[in-house]
Amino acid sequence: MLNVLLFAALPYVSVVLFLLVSIQRYRRDPFTFSSLSSQFLETKELFWGSVPFHLGILTLFFGHLVGFLFPRGMTLWNGVPIRLFLLESTALAAALLTLFGLGALIVRRAAAPRLRVVTSAADILVYVLLLFEIGTGLWVAITLRWGSAWYTQTVVPYLWSLVRFQPEIQLMVDLKLPAQIHVVGAWVLLGVFSFTRLVHALVAPVPYLWRPNQLVVWNRPRGAAKR
Amino acid sequence: MDVRAQVSMVFHLDKCIGCHTCSIACKNIWTDRKGAEYMWWNNVETKPGTGFPTAWEDQEKYKGGWEKNGDKLEVRAVGKVRGAMTVFHNPNLPTIDDYYEPFTYSYQDLFDAKEGADQPIARPISMITGKEMEIEAGPNWDDDLGGSPVYAVNDPNLAHVSPEERSALFEVQKLVFFYLPRICNHCVNPTCVAACPSGALYKRGEDGIVLLSQERCRAWRFCVTACPYKKVYFNWGTGKSEKCILCYPRLETGQAPACFHSCVGRIRYFGIVLYDAEKIEETLAADEKDLVTAQRRMILDPKDPEVIAAAKRAGITDDVIASAQKSPVYKWVVEWGLALPLHAEHRTLPMLFYVPPLLPVMAANGEQGYDTTIAGGSGDEKGPRDTTVGFLGAIDKYRLPLQYMASLFGAGNEGVVRYALRKQLAVRTYRRAVTVGDVSLDDATRLLAEADTTVEEAEAIYYLTSIAPADDRFVIPPMHREQAIEMLDEPLAAKGFAGMGFRKKPERGS
Amino acid sequence: MRPALLWILPPLLLSAPLSAQAPTSAAAPAAPSTVPAATTATAAAPAAPPQAQEQSPAEDLFARKCGSCHTVGKGVRVGPDLKDVAKRRSRAWLELFVKTPSALLDSDPDARNLLAEFKGVRMPDLGLSDAESRMLVDLVIRCSTEPCNLAGRFVAATTATPRDRAVGRELFLGLAPMKAGGAPCVSCHTVRGSKGLLGGGRLAKDLTNVFARLGDEGLDTALKSPAFPLMNKVYAVHPLEASEAFALRAFLYEANLGGEPARDDSWSVSLAGGIGSLAVLVGLNFAWGRRLRGVRQPLTRRRENGKEHLS
Structure with missing residues (x-):
């Protein structure tokens, strides 16, 4: 029963919450979509936190995503020891960077009185969940080594079974404990995602890279002249 | 010809008395809020000095403005690629410590303190943490050359001044300064708009006011770095950037912006100019020394029939064109060539122009101290005098070195600054001849001719400088809000497109 | 920044040709040299093991559907040894259980006892027809007394x-x-x-x-x-x-x-x-080497330090 709750019900609840709340929040309250950067109040320690954390977590996120989308490709990739070595050590380096960055961010926030003023309960929740996720992720990587090899055989089919609305929770139930709580932690993180400042990831300014420099907004149609 | 209208401003620095009334007017209306306490959308700086935030002109550090790479203009530090790479930590972002930590005092302690041997005192309290703090800086920490050995000597514009002149500048007997009030320049080519990753910053098409949509801002902070004038401020409370809105709600009801309206010295002029958007690229491509004149060429003559026809084609209404024809800004900037943009070398095409100050009028005259005669010489000689010396004479011996002024107002080009100063000097000498009479009208008119002006123009300059009432100083174009899309659309739906567009209290998200 | 990217890039770049790679990835240059090239080439098609004694259709069905968990007379595997099972249960019960174990596992007391005995490992529904389940029960009864070939085409590893x-x-x-x-x-x-x-x-x-x-x-x-x-x-x-x-x-x-x-x-x-x-x-510290570490405070402190030095 608990397994059904954690591995079948929780994912759907989380995904629905993530989608509905994000969209509704964006429509109703776009003002709250912000990275809420605190660099203006403290910049020196932020460097050691923000940069490694973001680089690390983006690498990890896209690593998981690639495995989810191309499981067979990843299995083939891992067939050769040197490539497995590259993938696993890159992932481990990214995880260590993320942990280092997150640790620096937490220490920074706790230490600077100015930052405590701009720290909300949701921020603390985010820190706790992220720390949990990275901690369990490292636990998995070290005790159940070559996660990139078995991830595509166990977790990925489980994820796709969720996509097909035929959850095969047995895949999760039979997995070892560290991996199980890592997965549950991920669902919880996804569930609270849209209630926290994490939403800034959804509005990452990718179009900036190709949009024209100047932006002119007309309050009324411009007559016959071209825009 | 793609004619566009742009609200534009002139500050006459000779008239500024440094009273900060403009700053207070602005603060009371717009930035008296949590997270905005430290912001001064309008501030008045002492020059030489490091200004606000400290050393904002030092682009080696802050990396604001545009950078010309061959034919291409790029946002200096936070352009597309470099910006994307540094989004997680902006290496050139000033922090609150480069402005100042906003503070108040524990006034209540004066009333609530228990009876004791000592007088109760009000201690400084941080407006960020609410705890007691040590005040290290304020918005005008170097006002009137306060702390010169720390601040004024580090004025980045002094880099262009010779060491002798620089040391002379800080001799007690020769100390000299003037005030520089600054607001957002509402540039034609704003770097902040170009650098905003989420497209929150934009230029209003009808009047060129640069605004920042609070709902679109995502606190990527590029704008703060990109603006070479450091006139976009980051609200640490709401996690959004904010900037001068040129009091557009006042403008739309026909009132001058608060800082203009409250100006005690009446140094501010407001009007609309028409410019040719097709000439922007050509203007931006100009050499640094030609930037000021190129920018003037971009501005169109509102009385030229061709311009009027093109303006009408572009949808600019007759009353706006009429307003442009009366614009005092057009006179100061284009007709008379007296007003100059601040730091044009950043290529943002700022639309706030400054009449460089003539004060203090007494020129340094080498070892002999100061020549106290009006136009040079002993005063009773016949014939032409040497107008390069004297009380109102020596521009080249001007106490504020010309290179320094050129660094501020001429993008390094001394010519445009010298022209503006000579013309002002000529007008002043002419008026002296008319009202006091200790200079002959002949000398005065000759000076006028040498300064490329005429009696009529001198009278007009004199009128706008000294006499003009508010209606002549502030020629506010009709903003035609009745035609804005909001009128045609569901009001709440369209409101987010223009201005700050708040529909609720701006509170920090989670 | 750049060193960071370099670190991330190689796997991404290397992964590009992956999709185009033939299944015989052993041909990749990184394959250990201990594997003889000849075997590498045939790796995808191992030699078929030698044929064993032919199976009847029922035996084949047992080998495919039941053999992984059950034996007949060869001991307990995942599920019980089925030798003489017909002496312990009724034929109707057996046919029903073979066809749809889920129908009995939770309700029938005998089935529940078995479930407890085998540590809660539930026999899955195998999707057999009535005829197939009858055939299997027949087979198990027959094989309890006479030799059968239930192991499939088994060839010893030796x-x-x-x-x-x-x-x-x-x-x-x-x-x-x-x-x-x-x-x-x-x-x-x-x-x-x-x-x-x-x-x-x-x-x-x-x-x-x-x-x-x-x-x-x-x-x-x-x-x-x-x-x-x-x-x-x-x-x-x-x-x-x-x-x-x-x-x-x-x-x-x-x-x-x-x-x-x-x-x-x-x-x-x-x-x-x-x-x-x-x-x-x-690398990051190097790439961000010229990041601002404050402007105003260094400016004022430089002066203060200078003063101390002079006095």
Whole structure:
């Protein structure tokens, strides 16, 4: 029963919450979509936190995503020891960077009185969940080594079974404990995602890279002249 | 010809008395809020000095403005690629410590303190943490050359001044300064708009006011770095950037912006100019020394029939064109060539122009101290005098070195600054001849001719400088809000497109 | 910034040609040189094991559907030994249970006792027809008294050639892909002497002595339709072929005989990861070398320090 709750019900609840709340929040309250950067109040320690954390977590996120989308490709990739070595050590380096960055961010926030003023309960929740996720992720990587090899055989089919609305929770139930709580932690993180400042990831300014420099907004149609 | 209208401003620095009334007017209306306490959308700086935030002109550090790479203009530090790479930590972002930590005092302690041997005192309290703090800086920490050995000597514009002149500048007997009030320049080519990753910053098409949509801002902070004038401020409370809105709600009801309206010295002029958007690229491509004149060429003559026809084609209404024809800004900037943009070398095409100050009028005259005669010489000689010396004479011996002024107002080009100063000097000498009479009208008119002006123009300059009432100083174009899309659309739906567009209290998200 | 990107890029770049790669990834340049080239080329098509005695349709059905968990007279495996089961239960009960175990497992007291006895391992519904279940019950009754061939086309691992073992080794290490796309064994298992995948994964047991533990037949069943948690799910969608199972048995038989102990190379990854993250941090500090560390405070402090120096 608990397994059904954690591995079948929780994912759907989380995904629905993530989608509905994000969209509704964006429509109703776009003002709250912000990275809420605190660099203006403290910049020196932020460097050691923000940069490694973001680089690390983006690498990890896209690593998981690639495995989810191309499981067979990843299995083939891992067939050769040197490539497995590259993938696993890159992932481990990214995880260590993320942990280092997150640790620096937490220490920074706790230490600077100015930052405590701009720290909300949701921020603390985010820190706790992220720390949990990275901690369990490292636990998995070290005790159940070559996660990139078995991830595509166990977790990925489980994820796709969720996509097909035929959850095969047995895949999760039979997995070892560290991996199980890592997965549950991920669902919880996804569930609270849209209630926290994490939403800034959804509005990452990718179009900036190709949009024209100047932006002119007309309050009324411009007559016959071209825009 | 793609004619566009742009609200534009002139500050006459000779008239500024440094009273900060403009700053207070602005603060009371717009930035008296949590997270905005430290912001001064309008501030008045002492020059030489490091200004606000400290050393904002030092682009080696802050990396604001545009950078010309061959034919291409790029946002200096936070352009597309470099910006994307540094989004997680902006290496050139000033922090609150480069402005100042906003503070108040524990006034209540004066009333609530228990009876004791000592007088109760009000201690400084941080407006960020609410705890007691040590005040290290304020918005005008170097006002009137306060702390010169720390601040004024580090004025980045002094880099262009010779060491002798620089040391002379800080001799007690020769100390000299003037005030520089600054607001957002509402540039034609704003770097902040170009650098905003989420497209929150934009230029209003009808009047060129640069605004920042609070709902679109995502606190990527590029704008703060990109603006070479450091006139976009980051609200640490709401996690959004904010900037001068040129009091557009006042403008739309026909009132001058608060800082203009409250100006005690009446140094501010407001009007609309028409410019040719097709000439922007050509203007931006100009050499640094030609930037000021190129920018003037971009501005169109509102009385030229061709311009009027093109303006009408572009949808600019007759009353706006009429307003442009009366614009005092057009006179100061284009007709008379007296007003100059601040730091044009950043290529943002700022639309706030400054009449460089003539004060203090007494020129340094080498070892002999100061020549106290009006136009040079002993005063009773016949014939032409040497107008390069004297009380109102020596521009080249001007106490504020010309290179320094050129660094501020001429993008390094001394010519445009010298022209503006000579013309002002000529007008002043002419008026002296008319009202006091200790200079002959002949000398005065000759000076006028040498300064490329005429009696009529001198009278007009004199009128706008000294006499003009508010209606002549502030020629506010009709903003035609009745035609804005909001009128045609569901009001709440369209409101987010223009201005700050708040529909609720701006509170920090989670 | 740039060093960080470089660190991330190589795997991404290298992954590009992956999709275009033929299934015989052993042809990749990084393949260990210990594998003879000749076997590499044939890895995808292991030699078919020699044919055994023919099976009747009922025997074949048993081998496919029941054999992984049950024997008839050869002992308890995952489920009970079915010898003489007809003497313990009624024929109707048996037919119903074979067809739809789920109908009885929760309600019938006998079935519940069995479930408890076998540690809660539930027999799955096999989707058999009435005729098939009757056929199977008949078979079990017959085989309780006379010899049957229920093990399928079983060929003992001891008969394997060195080439079979080499093929098994490649399959085990993932140097050659499984035909149905199953994961190579090393993803989760280690085995003595294996060098592929840096010694193998740690999600499941070490397989060095699995041949001894399960026996040749048990291993065959475990490979073709494993009853182990997780593994059964993973290989349900990507089942092994008989020839692949044979090759793997051959390899595991050899592994059981001895050799070097299983390698543990995970320290090298930990080391590389640690060094990598440190290198990135150093690189970042270098790339952000000219970041602002305050403007006003250094300016005023420089002056204050200067004063102290002068006085």
